[in-house]
């Protein structure tokens with residue numbers, strides 16, 4: 296049996312489903328032009344995030360990890376004109392590119408980028424009394440347990456939590472001692488499984504991003 300061509304099939308899906316429009320493509324290209332790593336979600340994954348926002352009826356969305364704002368654009372479109380996305384980004388240069396991309400996509404009124412270490416900006420959001428209907432966790436994996444705990448603290452019963460990168464080419468299965476990211480993802484999945492308020496699925500994916508996946512949880 297020949298190996299399945301995951302990338303070509305993803306490209307077929309993108310083509311026939313018209314998944315990535317000019318603004319999303321421009322955001323991805325602007326990130327590459329600014330020498331950011333090409334680690335934004337795939338086009339299909341961005342669309343799934345948008346659909347989850349719509350299915351959940353989410354109006355207020357929190358994203359941890361902005362990069363060039365590719366996923367932020369998808370989330371901001373999905374919340375609609377009366378919704379809001381708050382996206383947290385550590386690097387000012389990333390936030391600057393992301394804000395330009397959000398403006399170019401016409402969603403800058405719906406999406407705000409807060410600069411700082413997410414553990415600090417999350418505490419600021421709590422002080423402001425903000426509550427979110429959906430949280431997308433996609434930043435430094437070492438802090439994933441803390442980010443899921445923050446998502447619960449800033450959520451409500453019914454809030455959806457999505458966590459990116461739960462497979463990492465299988466490294467999460469048996470993390471090497473030096474692979475703190477894979478270990479942290481592993482530990483986060485154990486924590487989610489044990490958490491009395493979380494109901495969680497972990498989905499492996501293949502495609503333009505290789506072998507990875509995401510977890511989806513709902514807060515009880």
Ligand code: SAH
Nearest residue numbers: 335336360362365366384385412413434435
């Ligand atoms: N969600 C984006 C990709 C995010 S990549 C998309 O799919 O389009 C991860 C981002 O998290 C990077 O921009 C990185 O700078 C940021 N990041 C890393 N550590 C962080 C931290 N402690 N607080 C906030 N952002 C962080």
Ligand code: DHB
Nearest residue numbers: 334335336433434459460
């Ligand atoms: C990588 C991919 C991601 O989606 C991410 O958020 C961080 C890192 C990676 O492939 O290294």
Ligand code: MG
Nearest residue numbers: 334433459460
């Ligand atoms: Mg990711």
